[in-house]
Amino acid sequence: MPELPEVETVRRGLAPTMEGARIARLELRRKDLRFPFPDGLEARVTGRRIVALGRRAKYLLIDLDDGTTIISHLGMSGSFRIEAGPLSDAPGEFNHPRSKDEKHDHAIFHLEGPNGVSRVIYNDPRRFGFMDMAQRSELELNPFLFGLGPEPTGNELSAAYLAERFAGKAQPLKSALLDQKTIAGLGNIYVCEALWRSHLRPTRAAATLVTKTGKPNKQMDLLVASIRDVIADAIKAGGSSLRDHIQADGSLGYFQHSFSAYDRESLPCRTPGCGGTVARIVQAGRSTFYCPACQK
DNA sequence: CCTTGAACCTGGGCGC
DNA sequence: TGCGCCCAGGTTCAAG
Numbered sequence: 001m002p003e004l005p006e007v008e009t010v011r012r013g014l015a016p017t018m019e020g021a022r023i024a025r026l027e028l029r030r031k032d033l034r035f036p037f038p039d040g041l042e043a044r045v046t047g048r049r050i051v052a053l054g055r056r057a058k059y060l061l062i063d064l065d066d067g068t069t070i071i072s073h074l075g076m077s078g079s080f081r082i083e084a085g086p087l088s089d090a091p092g093e094f095n096h097p098r099s100k101d102e103k104h105d106h107a108i109f110h111l112e113g114p115n116g117v118s119r120v121i122y123n124d125p126r127r128f129g130f131m132d133m134a135q136r137s138e139l140e141l142n143p144f145l146f147g148l149g150p151e152p153t154g155n156e157l158s159a160a161y162l163a164e165r166f167a168g169k170a171q172p173l174k175s176a177l178l179d180q181k182t183i184a185g186l187g188n189i190y191v192c193e194a195l196w197r198s199h200l201r202p203t204r205a206a207a208t209l210v211t212k213t214g215k216p217n218k219q220m221d222l223l224v225a226s227i228r229d230v231i232a233d234a235i236k237a238g239g240s241s242l243r244d245h246i247q248a249d250g251s252l253g254y255f256q257h258s259f260s261a262y263d264r265e266s267l268p269c270r271t272p273g274c275g276g277t278v279a280r281i282v283q284a285g286r287s288t289f290y291c292p293a294c295q296k
Numbered sequence: 297c298c299t300t301g302a303a304c305c306t307g308g309g310c311g312c
Numbered sequence: 313t314g315c316g317c318c319c320a321g322g323t324t325c326a327a328g
Contacts, residue, residue, distance in 0.1 A: 002321060034304065034323085058322080076321050077306075104306085126305045128322060144323095171298075180323085187321055285301060287319085 002074035004152065004185030005234035007058050010080055015053045017082050018062065018120060021113035022049045029106050034075060034130045037107075041133055044068060050111075057148050057184035061139075069136045071144060075128025083119040101125060148184040152231045157183060159216035159224045166206035167214050173223075174202035174283050183227070189262045190230050192289045196261035197226035199271070201295045202288045203281075233258075261289040269294060 002010070026042045045064060054061035054069075062070035072078075087110075107122040122129070134142040150156030165182045176182060177191045186194070195202050200209075200223060209220040216224075237258065260270045261278055269276040269291035276293025 006321080073322080075305095075323080078321095101307095124305095125307065126320090128305070130323095169298095175299080178322095189321065284299075286322095 002058060002076075002078060003187035003190050003234075004055075004058055005190070005231055005237075007055055007060055007074065007185075008235050009238050010074070011053050011055045011060055014060075014080055014082070014120060017084075017113065017118055018050045018053055018109070018111065020050065021111040021118070023047065023064075023109055024112050024117070025110040027108040027110060029108070033106060033124060033127045035132075037131055038133050041070075041131070044133065045070065056139075056145055057151065057180060058187070059145065063136060067136050069134050069139055071132040071134060071139075071142060072122070073129050073131075073144065075124060075126060075130070077126040078122065078124040078129035081121050081123065083121065084116070086117055087119065107131065147181050149180060149182045150184065152183050152185055152227050153235075157224065157227070159220045162224060163210045163214060163216040163220060166220075167210045169206040171206050172203050172283060173200060173206055173209075174288050176206040177227075178284075178286075185231070186227070188286050188288075189259070190227075190234065192262045193230045193260060194223065194227045196271075196290060196295060197230060198223045199294050199296060201292075202283060202290050261291065264289055 023045050024047075026045050028037055028042060031037060045068065048064040048066055048068065050062060051065050052063040054063060058073060060072040060074070062072065064070070101123060104123045104125045104127075105121050106124055106127070109120040109122075111118050111120060122131075132142060132144060139145060150161070162182070166176060169176060173195060174191060177186055177194065178188070192202070198219065200219060209217055209223065211217055264278040265280040267278050269278055271291065271294045274291060274294040276291040278289055279292050281288050281290075
């Protein structure tokens with residue numbers, strides 16, 4: 001579930017613990033996730049103070065006081081959790097409940113903050129996540145961040161911008177919106193949700209929202225508004241938490257209950273008065289959920 | 297250029 | 313209880 005709203009929720013959940021804390025040690029319990037951890041990562045971050053937690057698209061950015069930024073992507077199943085208080089192997093009050101997935105705790109930030117020590121633990125069963133580091137001054141040149149499109153919540157995303165990107169494209173709307181070079185941060189869930197809100201069929205060619213003169217049509221205006229709204233609503237709801245995702249504070253999310261299309265195959269469409277039934281199709285190897293009755 | 301499919305991994309759910 | 317199969321939030325390659 002780590003699409004943009006979930007990563008933003010994680011960022012907000014981690015910030016109170018991490019911002020201002022000193023990294024006493026970064027414990028890497030294996031040498032790689034999806035990719036190897038960068039050479040010298042542990043040495044470079046040890047003793048550094050965390051000045052801010054940021055986010056770009058689906059990437060969490062940990063800014064250190066020496067100008068280094070740790071870049072973290074959660075992949076499909078990555079999550080962080082916080083353990084407060086001293087570490088103790090002996091039975092007693094300082095022991096925390098250990099999850100059965102402890103074997104997937106791959107990276108542990110041992111922190112010293114104003115209120116004592118704590119650990120921020122990165123867990124990722126599938127190991128599709130990865131970490132990198134960069135100089136903050138050249139962050140946008142990092143291979144993972146280079147070329148990313150605008151954030152869906154910012155002013156850069158407009159109907160005119162999308163019209164420029166979609167002009168002449170036979171590509172289905174679903175795939176076009178998943179392209180991180182066009183908009184950065186949307187994933188399978190929120191693309192389905194945004195198209196449902198827009199009453200647009202995921203299979204429609206992207207160019208059908210562009211006029212002959214290259215201007216956005218009214219459906220494009222609606223699509224852009226829907227993207228903004230669905231992301232804002234999801235962030236507000238604290239991010240969704242399907243399956244193995246856990247929010248930074250250890251609690252489960254709740255937004256999954258308000259999906260309108262995603263994962264609702266064969267269930268009634270929630271568009272008022274529609275009466276249709278949500279269908280599932282496969283596009284580019286990914287499930288797409290939509291209502292054939294009201295999405296045209 | 298475009299689009300699709302496989303690959304990277306583990307675990308949960310389901311049918312038998 | 314167990315086995316085999318299918319499915320899953322993402323991204324990057326290779327191939328057509």
